[in-house]
Amino acid sequence: MxxxxxxxxxxxxxxxxxxxxxxxxxxxxxxxxxxxxxxxxxxxxxxxxxxxxxxxxxxxxxxxxxxxSPDFNTFEALQLQRRSLLAKREQLEVMIATIDRTIAHVKGEIQMSTEEKFAGLKWNINPYEQEAREKWGDQAVDQSKQRLGKLSQQQKAELEQQCNEIYQGLADRIGTPVDSEETMALVKRWYELLNSNFGTYSYDAFIGLGQLYVQDERFTANIDQYGQGLAQYMSEAMAYWGNLQKQ
The missing domain is CATH 1.10.1660.10 (Multidrug-efflux Transporter Regulator; Chain: A; Domain 2)
Known part of the structure; x- marks a missing residue:
């Protein structure tokens, strides 16, 4: 052809x-x-x-x-793609159901809890492992996985909840100065959560992560689900806070 x-x-x-x-x-x-x-x-x-x-x-x-890659195998690649697409379809179905329930909630037909409003939108733990390995190396990623692997299901759920609270808190701040006391407090919480659960971040690495939020469209799309423009706002806030700590 x-x-x-x-x-x-x-x-x-x-x-x-x-x-x-x-x-x-x-x-x-x-x-x-x-x-x-x-x-x-x-x-x-x-x-x-x-x-x-x-x-x-x-x-x-x-x-x-x-x-x-010399190890590339067409059949194995198709199996991987199928599993990944099925997982993506499942997430999309949950998101559609969440939208339908939210519409009913807005119309006053049902009541939704805060957790229900974000069903299907939860930030996956280490969602881009391959890219992380390319950027930060296997050792850092493996250490992060080991830490997370030791968490109980309840602890993992609590960690997801903390992530959601920070994202939503910052989403509510979009349009306000990034150097405000409230925004800086949330960014500090994000820095401490990352270092406690996902690896060791220097201030420069933290700033670099914020830049990745706007440079990589996948991160931007995922983060902006909490509020349009959140990735950009977080990137600027993380840069301001990180540079402030380096002084």
């Missing part, structure tokens, strides 16, 4: 397919003398993997690393 046919079949722009070729992610098996790209069945299978992994939140860099 030529690039136009692949574009029409998959719904991916020709420009995107050219970009995938340029970065070595999807190189056509054949290029004509006139310079036209020709895609094989194997190329199309690779493209399917790329699109599935993208849907699951992987970056193009990560996808390329996965596909080029």
């Amino acid at each position: 030529n690039v136009k046919q692949v574009s029409q079949l998959v719904g991916v722009s020709i420009r995107t397919l050219h970009h995938y070729d340029e970065i070595g992610l999807l190189i056509p098996d054949h290029v004509t003398e006139a310079g036209y790209r020709q895609y094989s069945e194997e190329n199309l299978q690779t493209l399917q993997h790329i699109l599935f992994f993208k849907e699951l939140g992987f970056s193009l860099k990560q996808i390329r690393s996965i596909l080029q």
Whole structure:
């Protein structure tokens, strides 16, 4: 198939397919003398993997690393993608149910508890482990997992609740100065919670984490579920607080 046919079949722009070729992610098996790209069945299978992994939140860099690994196995990749998509579907179903119940709550038909309002929106513990390993190394991630693994179900639930309280508290502060006493108190709680449960963060690492909230669209989308603009607000507040501690 030529690039136009692949574009029409998959719904991916020709420009995107050219970009995938340029970065070595999807190189056509054949290029004509006139310079036209020709895609094989194997190329199309690779493209399917790329699109599935993208849907699951992987970056193009990560996808390329996965596909080029000597240990890569198509069947195992499809199984992983299926499990991940099923988990994502389950979360979406819970979120839809939460929206339906919230609509009924707003209309006065039912009463919802604070916990029920955030069903399906809870911040997953260490949601981007692969990226964390790339950025901070295996040892830091493994230490974090060991700490969390020792927690009971009740302790994990309490930790999730603490995370939610901080996120929601900061979401309620969006639009107010990041150097306000209330915001600084919440940011300090976030710093202490991270260091108590997720690893050891220097002030610079804490500031860097805040920058990641706005640089990585997956973090931004997840955090902004608590309030549009929360990722940006947290990033600025974490930078202000972290630099203040370094003085």
